[in-house]
Amino acid sequence: MAKEVIVSFTLNNKPVTAKVPDDLALVDYLQEEQGLSGTRLCCGIGVCKVCTVKAQRAPSSQGQPMLACSTPVALLQGQTITTVEGVGSPQAPSKVQQAFLDHFAFQCGYCTPGFVMATTMLIERLRVTPVAKDQLDKAIEDAVGQHICRCTGYAKYYAAIKSVILAEGGLVK
Numbered sequence: 102m103a104k105e106v107i108v109s110f111t112l113n114n115k116p117v118t119a120k121v122p123d124d125l126a127l128v129d130y131l132q133e134e135q136g137l138s139g140t141r142l143c144c145g146i147g148v149c150k151v152c153t154v155k156a157q158r159a160p161s162s163q164g165q166p167m168l169a170c171s172t173p174v175a176l177l178q179g180q181t182i183t184t185v186e187g188v189g190s191p192q193a194p195s196k197v198q199q200a201f202l203d204h205f206a207f208q209c210g211y212c213t214p215g216f217v218m219a220t221t222m223l224i225e226r227l228r229v230t231p232v233a234k235d236q237l238d239k240a241i242e243d244a245v246g247q248h249i250c251r252c253t254g255y256a257k258y259y260a261a262i263k264s265v266i267l268a269e270g271g272l273v274k
């Protein structure tokens with residue numbers, strides 16, 4: 102039987118303290134306790150990457166992809182978590198979200214939050230360490246290549262990601 106634990110972390114720039122069963126998955130906590138339905142559940146076993154959020158061990162550290170379906174909230178003590186709701190909103194979409202809209206990159210949209218988070222983290226990494234132009238496609242593939250889109254909109258996603266990276270300037274050397 103799961104035991105309850107108390108965990109404190111930062112969620113979309115707000116401090117939270119939660120008393121949760123030690124086996125409660127982050128995606129269930131986000132949807133049921135925080136009303137944040139943007140982080141989706143699909144395979145539930147770490148394969149499709151739909152549930153990707155950003156995790157930082159310290160607020161200033163580089164964000165790393167975290168699979169919310171496979172991560173217990175109990176393990177988040179002291180971490181900083183950002184979900185798609187923390188990246189942009191319908192009224193003020195991020196550059197990545199706007200690029201996906203402009204390129205008609207998604208159809209049903211179920212996979213889109215995961216693509217948004219992975220692309221956002223890729224851009225943050227490139228701001229620190231720009232990539233050689235001939236390595237850009239590989240960098241994109243490394244960032245989102247394991248994300249599954251059942252509507253198979255990969256080409257438009259990749260075009261949108263490339264466009265937003267090239268538009269920013271300084272990310273490609």
Ligand code: FES
Nearest residue numbers: 143145147150170
């Ligand atoms: S739902 Fe988390 S990887 Fe598929």
Ligand code: FES
Nearest residue numbers: 208210250251252
């Ligand atoms: S847009 Fe439908 S699963 Fe990707």
